[in-house]
Amino acid sequence: MKDIKNLQKQAEAMTPPEHRGVMGGFRQMRDGVAQANEMLGSMQAEGQKAQHLMANGQVASATITAVRDTGMTINDNPTVELDLAVSLNGTEPYAVTHRQTISRIAIPSFQPGATVPVRVDPSDRTSLMIG
Known part of the structure; x- marks a missing residue:
């Protein structure tokens, strides 16, 4: 006691x-x-941002140049910070840092050197979504 x-x-x-x-x-x-x-x-x-980008975003590709763990998780899936080199309409690639929650199962696909499809906001080239 x-x-x-x-x-x-x-x-x-x-x-x-x-x-x-x-x-x-x-x-x-x-x-x-x-x-x-x-x-x-x-x-x-x-x-809402995802819906906007799906409807209005420009299709592009991005090469992952770096991946950092933020220490946050949502439903046991990590939120990561990705450094991307975005290629839009054949222009010179430009750098963007993007934060996103990724399924633990998909993590092997998000490694430096991998290319992922993105949708880029036409009014703000740094605003994008992967997929």
């Missing part, structure tokens, strides 16, 4: 004052809901 009391004291000492008690629990819940809403808004914006 003494160990449990010590653990409770340690947990309380580690909990910020604003998250203690009933009101702290509500604040913590409010913060969690705000984070979830932000994430949903971001996902909705990404979905």
Whole structure:
């Protein structure tokens, strides 16, 4: 029992004052809901961007020059940062850094030197989607 009391004291000492008690629990819940809403808004914006690029994007190809792990995952799939050399309409390739969540199964296809199809926003050549 003494160990449990010590653990409770340690947990309380580690909990910020604003998250203690009933009101702290509500604040913590409010913060969690705000984070979830932000994430949903971001996902909705990404979905709208993808729809726009599928309808209006220029078809191009890109060569992956570098891949970096961001440390983030969505449904156990890593979000990576890709350095790309984009070739659009036979013009000289230009560099773009693109962040995207990739299926763990598809990771072997996203290695430096690989070429992937992309759709490029005609009004912003740095805005693109892979696929």
